[in-house]
Amino acid sequence: MVPQLSRNRRPLLGLALAAMAALVAVAPVAAVNTVTQTITAGTRSASVADLNLGSVAYSHSPRTTTGTMTLTADDSTGSNAGWNVTILSSAFVWTAGGSGASSGANIPAANFSLTAAAAPTATAGQAVDVVGGPKVPIISPVGTLDSARKTVQALALFGNGTYTQALGVSLSIPAQSAAGTYTGTLTTTMAVAP
Secondary structure (H helix, E strand, C coil): CHHHHHHHHHHHHHHHHHHHHHHHHHCCCCCCCCCCCCCCCCCEEEEECCCCCCCCCCCCCCEEEEEEEEEEEEECCCCCCCEEEEEEECCEEEECCCCCCCCCCCECHHHEEEEEECCCEEEEECCCECCCECECCCCCCCEECCCCEEEEEECCCCCCEEEEEEEEEEEEECCCCCCCEEECCEEEEEEECC
């Protein structure tokens, strides 16, 4: 009987070894891999659309003309640093029109004023936040544009998008200003930090 027992154990031992080999063959193998995505910074920009205040007749008295400029500010840097926009005007330089005037004096930059700054609206990206902005600064931007005026700002973590702002302006035309065209140049600057 002893020889019989060892013959029965051999097939069982073979089956056990085959089952263990099968388990080892199907055991999962783990690997650690990574996926990387890079986002590059875009640009930050601000500009004011050209504005024509129309024409007025020559006058012996001073007059004031008004209009509304549209500021567009965009922060596509992804920096979350916050930003502000300032606007500065040059003098309004006289050039002869078809009137035959031979000379005219420039209108000083101090005669061009910001009279109102509306709350900005979002056109793309992050929504406007009441606290973080973009928003009109606490210190009013209203006043003459012969010095830079901050018209809109966004605190850190806000202002990641494109925004427009309506700006009311007025130009005080001196009495007896010569007939012709008067052109001012605006410098619009968008800087980091509110």
